[in-house]
Amino acid sequence: MSLTPLNAISPIDGRYRSKVSELANYFSEEALIKYRVLVEIEYFIALCEMPLPQLENVDHSIFDALKAIYKNFSSEDAQAIKDIEKVTNHDVKAVEYFIKEKFDDLGLSAFKEFIHFGLTSQDINNTSIPLSIKEAIHDVYIPEYTQVVEKLKSLAKDWAGIPMLARTHGQPASPTRLGKEIEVFIVRLEEQINLLKTVPHAAKFGGATGNFNAHHVAYPENDWKAFGDKFVEQQLGLYHSFPTTQIEHYDHMAALFDALKRINTIIIDLDRDIWTYVSMDYFKQKIKAGEVGSSAMPHKVNPIDFENSEGNLGIANAIFEHLSAKLPISRLQRDLTDSTVLRNVGVPLGHTIIGFKSTLKGLDKLLLNEPKFAEDLENNWAVVAEAIQTILRREGYPNPYEALKGLTRTNTKINQNSISNFIDTLEVSDTIKTELKRITPSNYTGI
Template identity: 25%
Template sequence: MSDYDKYSTPLSSRYASEEMSSIFSLRNRFSTWRKLWLNLAIAEKQVGLDVITDEAIEEMKKHLTITDEEIELATKEEAIVRHDVMAHVHVFGDVCPNAAGIIHLGATSCFVTDNADLIFLRDAYDVLIPKLVNVIDRLAKFALEYKDLPVLGWTHFQPAQLTTVGKRACLWIQELLWDLRNFERARNDIGLRGVKGTTGTQASFLSLFKGDHDKVELLDETVVKLLGFEHVYPVTGQTYSRKIDIDILSPLASFGATCHKMATDIRLLANLKEIEEPFEKSQIGSSAMAYKRNPMRSERVCSLSRHLGSLLNDAIQTSAVQWFERTLDDSAIRRISLPSAFLTADILLSTLNNISSGLVVYPKVIERRINSELPFMATENIIMAMVAKGGSRQDCHEEIRVLSHQASAVVKQEGGDNDLIERIKNTKYFEPIWNDLDNLLDPKTFVGRAPEQTEKFVNKDVKQALSKFEQFINSEDVKLAV
């Protein structure tokens, strides 16, 4: 049966990076199980279990990477014994005959399955964090480049006071900085289940070491250190607490919300023709409408962000229904939701890196939209200028109210341009400020401290947050295969 005749998830077959897909691959999973069995044996020997021989350990070291043939043999064995871990114990023992009798000694299945999952989750965060750092760095450069460019602000998607293109990007960056903090915290909180036995009591290991509690504790600590982790969870049932999965997926779900907001903003800006995502020379926007430049990358981000957010509920529900020391109804769903969450986050970051490295800004369109709304926003400035020339605030307010309604009618009922300023220039009452109107209508006077906020935020907050990740920052183009 051809691969084209079978369903495969688009997360791995279409979108995700090779490095992330590799982490959750079958070869990496089963090879990691072998690494765990090896380090358990090394630790048991170091702590004083004489039955573990140097020959056994050396033999295991030579066969850590599982071959295609061995995976196929384990699959056939699992069909017979109906137990994936024991199938791989048997196959590993076949290629390591000197170690066959001590592989998995004292352990329960969750020694390999749970510890391996925790290794994968930490490794997956190590893939995500550098990519997130680069998204932030690219957007920070964009923000500084456009920190002074006035743009119409929107509240309720209705015209509001001006901001700048750079300041708006800072709203995206700030949320991404929080995501970076959450990613790092979640990554560093990941420990190992360690060697805890069938119900977490370490009874089997206590038996192996003839009731020596100190040796059992040392064994737990040694395995964790050999695997490169800082800490082991002090108590477990048969599995590590599934609440840990909630803590691991929560930052990803929150990141999904950030992505959705940013991508939605870009989609709306594309409609306004003010800012667009990159559009390749040969890219086709529509099969029917040749002129279209659809924001397909941002639409992909929104689509996958919703999926990422939904996966957190899998972890919450699974954690809530675990009975006593464990049930097996966590297994199938975790095989789906944990890899899916990291594959999806990986795709989002690759896409955001592509978008953020090639955002296209159209200053003339932005200027035209500002000019269509600025006359209304400038009315307060005009009133203050008239008062400064000796006019009455109340009289000026009434004069400009009448003219504003007339100009609004031209825009809304006739489809014309906003001619409020021309009306002011043609109204004798406003003659004292005619020569001041250009200055009163300078968009840069309406953006408040947006440029200063942007510069300070990027040079202080962003720079400080990224300082320890400088080795990850690059300017490489991120190509999207499809």
């Protein structure tokens, strides 16, 4: 049975495949194999450029042909490596044998033993996977994140002047502005993306237990630490972790996952707030012809996009949490638990991208119901009590809080007239009374 969206076990490869298909270029089995081939080829080129004595005669003009092995890497190439793996029962060794066959084709047979020279599998995995994550963040994640933030900025600008009754503890509170409340999320997201961008994409490269043992015993005169720094940082564009055990310690990767989780948490907070505003009738939603909101209630237009986003981001965060908690822990110089866990890196990123797309779709459907904002403000004149008592404090009026408390905590409806009548009873100047009467729920919105 071939894999289709209908028989896939994971919704990422099934129902949501069209939303996350780009990630296959970074986190599929084929992509991992391609990145491994890239690292092996670039490593051989780096040894030639050093050069090792046995590689001095390698014609550097062949480098373009070597790079073409991974630049033109195909599904057929990936399958060829998987076929080799059936014999070797070792995925990285299968990559090495595949490249050796390519060397034969390029007339480089004499130099085949310098493929994977002195390395262990984790020198390949712990460079390939960080490189795939770095490129996926740059190529897929950042553009999707940016679309959400740019949409929020547009809405914040459009709604900058919309006064809104705030709610703290679910109760009416000092009024605010809708645009400002959206801006809160923008600032939170931008601060966290700036932190995310500071996290290094770290790679391990140093042989079986991280000490360049094999390299050093073969060529003790060479500065292999300097070589590793140059290869990882200049040729691969990653940060070289040193010293390490057999594996990268994943502390930076854990920090990255934690940063991604915080951003998701902020989006979940946004989703829930917008969902609540929809339930309060602050927003209507654009209706698409043919869509059904409920199988039983024809009138319903549900805020399903925000619900979908919240659900997917929640799953993403649960996996990010496990990745960041588990990966930095490895018994002694290494155990294998990181290997199977790392194969799931694309899963939370997939759910994250689905979440971002759903939030964006939901935001695009919002229609401002401005009369409802005005109605809620008009029905809650009690919120200006804070403003009145604060000005009375300024004027040295005795016990202003208690005076307003007596007014606002009765069961009597508080409205513009009752507030005005209360102000008339105050022993303050007419100038102060005029100042107090100018305050309304719609204009008491701060800076």
